[in-house]
Amino acid sequence: MVQRGIMKLAFLTLASLGFSIATFAGEADLMKQLMDRVNALESKNAELERRANVTQSTNQAVDEAIRKAEDTQAALNVTSSRAITIGGYFDTSFQYNFNQPKNQNNNLRGFDTDSNGFNVHLAELTFDSLPKKPGEAGFRMDIAYGTDVRYIAALDRITLAAERTNDFISTDLKQAYIEYIIPVGGCGSCGTGKGIKLDMGKFVTWAGYETIEAADNINSSRSFLFTYAIPLTHTGMRATYDVFTNCNKWTVGAGVSNGWDNIQDQNRGKTLALFSDWTPTKWFQMVNTGMAGVEENVDNRIAFLTNVAGGADPTDPTTPGFQQLHKGDTFLGGLDGNRTSQFYTSKDKRTRFLLDTSLIFKPFCDDSLTLVLNGDIASEGGKKWYGAAGYAKYQFAKKWYAALRAEYFNDVDGARTGIRQALAEATITLNYNFTDALQSRLEVRHDKSNKGVFDNGKAGTFDANGPNLNSPFGSKSQTTVMYSWLYKF
Numbered sequence: 413m414v415q416r417g418i419m420k421l422a423f424l425t426l427a428s429l430g431f432s433i434a435t436f437a438g439e440a441d442l443m444k445q446l447m448d449r450v451n452a453l454e455s456k457n458a459e460l461e462r463r464a465n466v467t468q469s470t471n472q473a474v475d476e477a478i479r480k481a482e483d484t485q486a487a488l489n490v491t492s493s494r495a496i497t498i499g500g501y502f503d504t505s506f507q508y509n510f511n512q513p514k515n516q517n518n519n520l521r522g523f524d525t526d527s528n529g530f531n532v533h534l535a536e537l538t539f540d541s542l543p544k545k546p547g548e549a550g551f552r553m554d555i556a557y558g559t560d561v562r563y564i565a566a567l568d569r570i571t572l573a574a575e576r577t578n579d580f581i582s583t584d585l586k587q588a589y590i591e592y593i594i595p596v597g598g599c600g601s602c603g604t605g606k607g608i609k610l611d612m613g614k615f616v617t618w619a620g621y622e623t624i625e626a627a628d629n630i631n632s633s634r635s636f637l638f639t640y641a642i643p644l645t646h647t648g649m650r651a652t653y654d655v656f657t658n659c660n661k662w663t664v665g666a667g668v669s670n671g672w673d674n675i676q677d678q679n680r681g682k683t684l685a686l687f688s689d690w691t692p693t694k695w696f697q698m699v700n701t702g703m704a705g706v707e708e709n710v711d712n713r714i715a716f717l718t719n720v721a722g723g724a725d726p727t728d729p730t731t732p733g734f735q736q737l738h739k740g741d742t743f744l745g746g747l748d749g750n751r752t753s754q755f756y757t758s759k760d761k762r763t764r765f766l767l768d769t770s771l772i773f774k775p776f777c778d779d780s781l782t783l784v785l786n787g788d789i790a791s792e793g794g795k796k797w798y799g800a801a802g803y804a805k806y807q808f809a810k811k812w813y814a815a816l817r818a819e820y821f822n823d824v825d826g827a828r829t830g831i832r833q834a835l836a837e838a839t840i841t842l843n844y845n846f847t848d849a850l851q852s853r854l855e856v857r858h859d860k861s862n863k864g865v866f867d868n869g870k871a872g873t874f875d876a877n878g879p880n881l882n883s884p885f886g887s888k889s890q891t892t893v894m895y896s897w898l899y900k901f
Contacts, residue, residue: 499538503558503626505896506530511887513867518892519885520829520865522563522639524632527892534558534625536586546595546607554586561586564624564644566614566675586624586645589613597653606654614647614675618665618687619701619768621786621803627898630782630805630813631841632855636821637799640828641788642768643672643703652687661691671707672764681706683764697772707764708792762793780807795825799835815841831882833863851898858891866890 509518509527516527523533535557543550556564565584593607616624619642626632648669655662665687670677683705691697716731724731766788773783784803790796799821807813817839826832839857846852863883864872870886872879 495541497538497540499540500901501534501536501538501625501627502899503533503535503560503896504531505533505632505894507892507894510891510893511866511868513885513890514869515867517867518890519867520636520639520835520859520861521633523560523626523634524892524894526559532558534560536625542591543593546593549590549592551588551590553588555583556586557583560624563639566645566647567673567678585614587613587615589615609652610649611651612649614645615650616645617643617701618667618685618699619643619703619766619788621699621770621772621784621801625900626896627851627900630803630815630843631817631839632853632894632896632898633839633857633892635786635801635817635819636835636837637786637788637801637819640823641790641797641799641821642766645673646670646683646685647675648682650685650687659693661689663687663689669705671705679706679708681763683707694777695774697770699770699772701766701768703766704763706762708762764790764792766790781805792827795827797821797823797825797828811845813843815839815843817841829865831863831865833861833865833882836860849899849901851896853894853896853898855894855896856891857894858889860889862888864888 505524506529507518507524507526511527513519513527518525518527524531537555539551539553539555541550542552561582561584564586565582589611590613591609591611593609595607597606597608620638622629622634622638624644626634646667646669648667650665650667650669652663652665655664665685667685667687669683669685671679671681671683683703685701685703688700689697690699716726719731720726767790768788769786771785775781775783782803782805785800786803787798787800789798799819801817801819803815803817805813805815817837819837821835823829823831823833823835829835837857837859839855841853841855844852859866864880864885864887865883866887866889867885868887868890872885873883874880
């Protein structure tokens with residue numbers, strides 16, 4: 413029994429020893445696997461650290477490049493808000509006058525003058541780098557080409573007034589001005605403007621409801637008010653300030669310029685202008701512009717030639733126009749194109765006044781229906797002109813709208829049209845948008861005057877002295893139809 417017990421104990425001891433050896437061997441394998449994984453993780457961590465160092469170096473290099481670019485940008489005084497934006501505009505049409513005028517002209521029209529044919533009215537490139545924040549400066553320049561330019565081009569001292577309506581295509585800087593925002597005033601929480609915008613150069617007028625680009629108007633042709641009652645451009649300096657910018661928007665402005673539609677001044681006076689654009693609600697806007705300045709002038713070249721043709725002595729210094737043409741020169745031949753003397757004299761007591769008002773209503777607080785009333789009253793040296801125009805635009809589909817314009821313009825003393833007359837017109841326009849950029853328009857317009865000022869191929873009226881210059885043509889009305897494509901980008 414004792415022997416059997418000893419044998420049993422030995423067996424259990426050997427078995428325990430074997431199990432321990434086996435267990436130790438398994439643990440050794442497990443430890444080896446764990447060590448292998450630890451080594452792999454250390455290698456991966458080292459690789460990640462290496463990549464992180466490379467990324468950090470790259471970021472530092474990028475940051476350094478950005479800093480250098482910003483330094484260069486600052487040195488050049490260029491900011492992101494002054495990036496140059498290039499835009500453009502094209503206006504082409506076909507027009508027909510049912511009077512079939514012999515002079516091939518839609519009389520008293522400023523822009524759509526061609527009576528039968530296709531036309532490129534305006535091709536325009538705009539370069540815009542206007543400032544966005546106080547303390548910044550920028551510019552705007554509009555280069556215009558086309559038959560409309562013959563009407564919008566500035567009347568300068570080297571340009572005869574009659575040349576404005578000549579039948580030729582020209583090029584003009586419609587606008588060219590520098591703008592700086594003076595960092596004064598402003599309160600974002602109370603809705604007031606931040607800075608005064610100050611412009612200097614040539615710019616379009618504040619006056620009038622319509623614009624030079626037809627695409628920004630509801631009709632293609634321009635009203636008599638836009639054509640004759642107001643100026644189109646000024647050369648000078650102006651300032652505007654946003655009094656309120658929240659739901660109650662109000663912008664005011666003041667400016668001084670050489671005058672109406674000129675670059676170089678043609679007299680000794682300057683024109684002052686005041687401007688207010690107030691939008692108290694979503695459905696109503698009122699825009700007022702007032703101007704005053706000495707603008708009437710006498711072209712002494714014309715006066716000189718007229719008096720010489722009438723028998724005046726061209727060598728007599730007292731002949732009207734002589735002194736302004738020659739300024740002490742001994743040369744007494746007619747017009748000398750190389751001379752740079754001032755050809756114009758102003759009538760300093762004849763101040764030109766203008767008050768222009770536009771009332772804009774949007775009854776549904778959107779663009780589905782727009783109603784406008786525009787009025788002008790002006791005078792100069794006792795001569796007066798005034799008028800009013802009403803507009804209605806109805807957006808009856810996403811891409812379609814219909815528009816109506818009716819107006820009355822009275823050139824009481826013939827100061828603007830050259831004839832004492834009262835003009836009226838009605839225009840109906842149907843517009844379809846092919847795309848957001850391209851508009852297609854069909855327009856029918858009827859003009860009427862109390863004088864025979866529209867050519868229908870027949871002679872005008874006569875009196876005891878011959879042809880009546882107050883009624884030079886044979887019709888008191890004309891009707892035109894125009895189909896236009898307008899593209900703006």
